[in-house]
Amino acid sequence: MTDQVSLSIAPPGESHPLQKTGAALLALALLTILIALSGIGAKYPLTISLLIGGLITAGAIFYSLPYFRALPGIRNNGIMRNPSTDRGAIAWGVAIFITGFYIVLYWFPHLLEGLIRTADPLSYLLRDKAANQWFMYSIFYTLAVLVMGIRFIAKYRHVRYQVIRTISVMFFQLGFAFLIPAFLEKLNRPEFYFSYFWPLKYSYLFPDDVGYLVSSGNLGIFMVFWGAVMTFIATPILTYKYGKRWYCSWVCGCGGLAETAGDPYRHLSDKSLKAWKIERKLLYPILVLITIITVLLWLNSWKGGTILGGISGTLAMWYGFFIGSIFSGVIGTGFYPIMGARVWCRFGCPMAAILGIIQRFKSRFRITTNGGQCISCGNCSTYCEMGIDVRAYAQKGENVIRASCVGCGICASVCPRGVLKLENLSEKGRFDKQVSNDQNSL
Amino acid sequence: MHIVIIGNGITGISCALGIRKKDATAEVTVISSESEHFFSRTALMYIYMGHMKYEHTKPYEDWFWAKNRINLVRGYVSRVHTESASVNLENGRIIQYDKLLIASGSKPNKFDWPGQNLPGVQGLYSLQDLQNMELHTRGISEAVIVGGGLIGIEMAEMLLSRQIKVHFLVREKYYWSNALPEEEARMISRHIREHHINLQPETELREIIAGDSGKVQGVITQAGEIIPCQFVGLTAGVRPNISFIESSGIKTNMGILVNEYLETNVANVYAAGDCAEFESPRPDNPAVEQLWYTGRLQGETLANTLTGNRTAYQRGIWFNSAKFLDIEYQTYGTMLPELSPEQDSFYWEHPDGTKSFRASYRRNDRSIVGFNFLGLRFRQLIAEEWIRNRKPVDQCIRELQHGWFDPEFSRPYYRDILNAFLACTDFKPVSIN
Structure with a gap:
């Protein structure tokens, strides 16, 4: 054990040499991206893409090596004093950078032409066609989930739930959200994401998409069937059995990015009662909105456009612009370093809304509080990415049963007294207090 | 009113x-x-x-x-x-x-040590203590902690998080052995050393010495050893x-x-x-x-x-918890460092030295007295119920799974515990009612 470095990961004011190396490699990756944009990327796509991918991967792994070398345990040292994780100057810089990247990606992709071309070699390999900005973006997205997933596993390797869950989100991102859709294109099949469902991927139940899929053959029909079954049958059943976590922190790509790349920012979520009120005022209306839009679109296509004319189509377009692009992309990811990683999941995602309603009212899932053992320290609430005041429940000996809980299990991992446990148990007694008779009788 | x-x-x-x-x-x-x-x-x-x-x-x-x-x-x-x-x-x-x-x-307790009121010498109880500790540990390289209790180990972890070398003076033979049975105290002592804390058992403070600037420069132990340091944590109870x-x-x-x-x-x-x-x-x-x-x-x-309903204080079945660096501790029932003559206890420790289990019971009817869990989580309600109902230790250990509180997918150490228990006692099968 003597070769283990001491407890601290990031003492304030200094960094481990490995972390400095990692940061240097990441800086080189950024430089290479800049150079790629100049047109060099189009000239030497393979070399440049390998360089970018290699530098990012190596940089991130070097950066997380101190976690692997430290003794296993919770190491959140200095997070509240680090300018990159404490809404400091670096955090603002990163937030502006990511937000700006999304704006360019969505509305000015031609500015990224040189970079997009570096994605061509992989694009031809996987899909037999040239890359566009979305393929380039999904490479970066997947890379972020994978390398930050490795960091996450290093950090929480003493908790098997965290390790297995993270392998799961890495697997679904790489396989279901990256390789399979690309491979389907290679086979001249519709590009389809088997891990996204209506209403998160709202267009999958829009008449246009359904019509297109059905007309594309048996596989397309299966895709429509898959999407409908997942939304209407599998989702309620799985959520009843395991809570919304089966999706939000095990499968979903948005959740996957939040859990991995967003882990350094999880404590930035707002825990105030006010934020909870805003959450409810935003989340459920968005679910209602997308449901209405979907129903209108179907009515319209059924009646041949005679109902409401083009309004439903316009509504769908605006929904896509404000909710699909601006909320989930620009704000949802761009504001990671300022508002935490689950802004979209908490305030916007209609899938999370449905899952949450089921979890709250009809599910076996809960976070059990271990009797009177809570010392109200607040680690659980601080590190809840969904802004749940977990302590408020734990210190009263109440189970945590909240619509928004994504079941990431970090509250249970950071608890220094072993007070919290994620469980799927019988619905009976789910809302009962977990304190002993001695204490109840008071 | x-x-x-x-x-x-x-x-x-x-x-x-x-x-x-x-x-x-x-x-x-x-x-x-x-x-x-x-x-x-x-x-x-x-x-x-x-x-x-x-x-x-x-x-x-x-x-x-x-x-x-x-x-x-x-x-x-x-x-x-x-x-x-x-x-x-x-x-x-x-x-x-x-x-x-x-x-x-x-x-915090102070025992009239010379130098106990110097700047940079303090306990840790209040918000003001924390502010002082922040002030007096900034940029220092070595610290001494006196007293091996729960605050002492917390202070050690705190200082360690800032890369400050910690000398941890403990009066007893092992860390907190006035509360933990010897096996647990030894395991935690090993864990403390793995974290590069200089744990010095059977060592007591004689005096704290100041440098020319009036700040702490080191301590002298009862044995006359001088330990240089710039901060002294006094954690010998409150x-x-x-x-x-x-x-x-x-x-x-x-x-x-x-x-x-x-x-x-x-x-x-x-x-x-x-x-x-x-x-x-x-x-x-x-x-x-x-x-x-x-x-x-x-x-x-x-x-x-x-509010008008005169009620006597009853603390119920005893419980407590702590965390020693990375090892969580939960205890249920009255678990004394020394067994009373009419009690016996079963102890299991994982070879990795970060998890252990103890069940103490009355020798005459084998009824359970209490549990110590280190690096393992257990449900308080179950432990209380078993202790209150004087459930036989054999049955408790066979049913540990019911109260297991480790996160999902954790290794089922209750099986290792049961196997170890079966190997060392004449296990009496109990009827399931």
């Missing part, structure tokens, strides 16, 4: 909230010199380590107190006048009470913080003397939490209870009495 509470720690606040729950009209005032709002003292270490900020340690948002009509007064109580039923604040303000609860907590009630007529010994109803010798004056001392404690119960849990329980109990 005006109820005045001195101290906004867990005891005072639990009582205030309990009163408000049972009586919507009582006027409740909480006086604190330490902080504007209630915060969790147990989280002080996490502020220092940068896991949390002060605001994260407040269990209730700031608007909560006004909404629940609990008056918060910031001030230091300098005197209590029982004849006129009032308390004096240092700033001259006088507050009248109908009922008074003194829940003023503790202060004692009731009651100096301000001198000459008030309230009877004290070590703490404020109370009966089982937490009543003092003066009518309408109560004491609870760290600062209270039971005049005749129940067998096996300490006279002064200095835990978060007991403070909360005493505060909640007293809320009944203060």
Whole structure:
């Protein structure tokens, strides 16, 4: 054990040499991206893409090596004093950078032409066609989930739930959200994401998409069937059995990015009662909105456009612009370093809304509080990415049963007294207090 | 009715909230010199380590107190006048009470060591202690901690998080062996050393020496060894913080003397939490209870009495918890460091030295007395039920899974424990009813 470095990961004011190396490699990756944009990327796509991918991967792994070398345990040292994780100057810089990247990606992709071309070699390999900005973006997205997933596993390797869950989100991102859709294109099949469902991927139940899929053959029909079954049958059943976590922190790509790349920012979520009120005022209306839009679109296509004319189509377009692009992309990811990683999941995602309603009212899932053992320290609430005041429940000996809980299990991992446990148990007694008779009788 | 509470720690606040729950009209005032709002003292270490900020340690948002009509007064109580039923604040303000609860907590023990009042020598109890520690440990390279209890190990972890070399002086043979049985104490001692803390057992402090600048320069042990350091943590326990009630007529010994109803010798004056001392404690119960849990329980109990339902304090089946660096500790039942002659115990330890289990039982009927869990989590309700019902140890260990509280997908160590148990006892099969 003597070769283990001491407890601290990031003492304030200094960094481990490995972390400095990692940061240097990441800086080189950024430089290479800049150079790629100049047109060099189009000239030497393979070399440049390998360089970018290699530098990012190596940089991130070097950066997380101190976690692997430290003794296993919770190491959140200095997070509240680090300018990159404490809404400091670096955090603002990163937030502006990511937000700006999304704006360019969505509305000015031609500015990224040189970079997009570096994605061509992989694009031809996987899909037999040239890359566009979305393929380039999904490479970066997947890379972020994978390398930050490795960091996450290093950090929480003493908790098997965290390790297995993270392998799961890495697997679904790489396989279901990256390789399979690309491979389907290679086979001249519709590009389809088997891990996204209506209403998160709202267009999958829009008449246009359904019509297109059905007309594309048996596989397309299966895709429509898959999407409908997942939304209407599998989702309620799985959520009843395991809570919304089966999706939000095990499968979903948005959740996957939040859990991995967003882990350094999880404590930035707002825990105030006010934020909870805003959450409810935003989340459920968005679910209602997308449901209405979907129903209108179907009515319209059924009646041949005679109902409401083009309004439903316009509504769908605006929904896509404000909710699909601006909320989930620009704000949802761009504001990671300022508002935490689950802004979209908490305030916007209609899938999370449905899952949450089921979890709250009809599910076996809960976070059990271990009797009177809570010392109200607040680690659980601080590190809840969904802004749940977990302590408020734990210190009263109440189970945590909240619509928004994504079941990431970090509250249970950071608890220094072993007070919290994620469980799927019988619905009976789910809302009962977990304190002993001695204490109840008071 | 005006109820005045001195101290906004867990005891005072639990009582205030309990009163408000049972009586919507009582006027409740909480006086604190330490902080504007209630915060969790147990989280002080996490502020220092940068896991949390002060605001994260407040269990209730700031608007909560006004909404629940609990008056918060910031001030230091300098005197209590029982004849006129009032308390004096240092700033001259006088507050009248109908009922008074003194829940003023503790202060760190000092044992007249030379140099104990130097800057950079301190305990860790209050928010002010934390501020001092922040100030006096900035940029230093070595520290000495005196006293191997729960605060000592927390302080060691704190200093370690800032790359400060820690020398940990412990009077006993192993860390906290006045509370832990030897096997557990040895395991934790090994764990402490793995973290590169210089644990020095059977070592006592003789004096603290200052350099020319008047700051700490090192300590000298009873054996005459000099350890250079720039900070000394005094963590040899705490004692009731009651100096301000001198000459008030309230009877004290070590703490404020109370009966089982937490009543003092003066009518309408109560004491609870760290600062209270039971005049005749129940067998096996300490006279002064200095835990978060007991403070909360005493505060909640007293809320009944203060709202007209006189209730005796009963702490139920004993439990406690702690965390020694990376090893969590949960204990249920009365687990003493030395077994009593009519008891026996079964101990299991994982080869990796970070997990262990102990079950103590009465030799005559093999009924369970209590459990120690290290690096393992167990359900309090199950442990309590088994201990209360005197379940046979054989059955408990066979059914450990029912109370297992480790996260999902964790290794089922209850099986290893059962196998080890079966290998060393003549296991009696029990009928399933």
